[in-house]
Amino acid sequence: MTKITHKGLWFKYSSLSSEDKKTSKKVFLWALLCGFLFGLSSDKSSLTLWSEIFHPSLFYIMPVLTLIAGFFTIKYSFVLYKNQDELYKKFHDFSLMAGFLGFAIFGFILHYVSIYTNYQPAWTDYGLCSILGMVIGQVYFYKKFYE
Numbered sequence: 001m002t003k004i005t006h007k008g009l010w011f012k013y014s015s016l017s018s019e020d021k022k023t024s025k026k027v028f029l030w031a032l033l034c035g036f037l038f039g040l041s042s043d044k045s046s047l048t049l050w051s052e053i054f055h056p057s058l059f060y061i062m063p064v065l066t067l068i069a070g071f072f073t074i075k076y077s078f079v080l081y082k083n084q085d086e087l088y089k090k091f092h093d094f095s096l097m098a099g100f101l102g103f104a105i106f107g108f109i110l111h112y113v114s115i116y117t118n119y120q121p122a123w124t125d126y127g128l129c130s131i132l133g134m135v136i137g138q139v140y141f142y143k144k145f146y147e
Contacts, residue, residue: 001085008091008142009135020083026076034069041066087145094141095134102133 003015016024041047041062051059081092106129110121 002088004088004091004142004146008138008140008146017083020080023076023080023083027073027080030069030073030076034066034073037062037066037069091138091141091145095138098137098140099130099134102136103127103130105129106132 001015002020003012004010005012013021013024040050047059047062050062051057081089084092103126107126110125110129113119114121
């Protein structure tokens, strides 16, 4: 099935079946669209700007389109996940668990650091804590089970 590479941080595209390649292209395209739309509409000021430049209904349409793109990203991710072998599924599940632990541990550290400094973390900073935990978990799992 899917071959994990780059110390657990990526996979070998050529190891996917033709059906999984089509599904992974859908995942990447929907995720790209979701990220693009989220970047354009992440706060009220940017939504107001786009709705004043182009059309007032964009204030309501862009968040809905972002959520729809996110839904399709998740949908096709589950389709891809379902078609993989057990080791990849364990790798995936461990990555998600490590991401939550990163959110909790590094998020607590970030929160307590913010009490003593003038830095006020945004929710995206806590998302980066989750990504950091996920990366640590993926590298750990790769070294333990793939090497």
